[in-house]
Amino acid sequence: MPDTDDALPDAGGQKASAAFRTIGELSRDTGLPQHILRYWETRFPQLKPLQRAGNRRYYRAEDIALVRRIDQYLNREGYTVRGVQQLLAAEKGAPAIPGPAEIVAQAESPMTALRAIRAMLAEALAAD
Structure with a gap:
């Protein structure tokens, strides 16, 4: 066998x-x-x-x-x-998690993009 x-x-x-x-x-x-x-x-x-x-x-x-x-x-x-x-x-x-380039492309204004990027970075630092 x-x-x-x-x-x-x-x-x-x-x-x-x-x-x-x-x-x-x-x-x-x-x-x-x-x-x-x-x-x-x-x-x-x-x-x-x-x-x-x-x-x-x-x-x-x-x-x-x-x-x-x-x-x-x-x-x-x-x-x-x-x-x-x-x-x-x-x-x-x-x-996929959007990167800064995608956030800027989708944002209505530069300030909106910067706030979204700042929030993403704060989230990443909190998770680390």
Whole structure:
């Protein structure tokens, strides 16, 4: 009977692509430090690994794919964290947070635009 469980290691001792990865394994696979992966969890709500007892993280295949996409955008294509957040939000169909340029374009007057930008910055500082 052939083994069809993708979560079992293959003959070379490597995990199958569908297997859960710990943060250490993902860090080694991607070359990203563990603290960066934990930071990304706070900035990208789409990145939600399973957490077991002792807050041990287990990344699913879709989490791993998302980490690789975020890494591509940030470290290879030069996007900012905010830019990647907007890209991911747009992909999911969620409304992206407007930036200052969009606020100015939609504002009725310069003062309205400045007040909206000030409110956006105050909100961001309060969230930080």
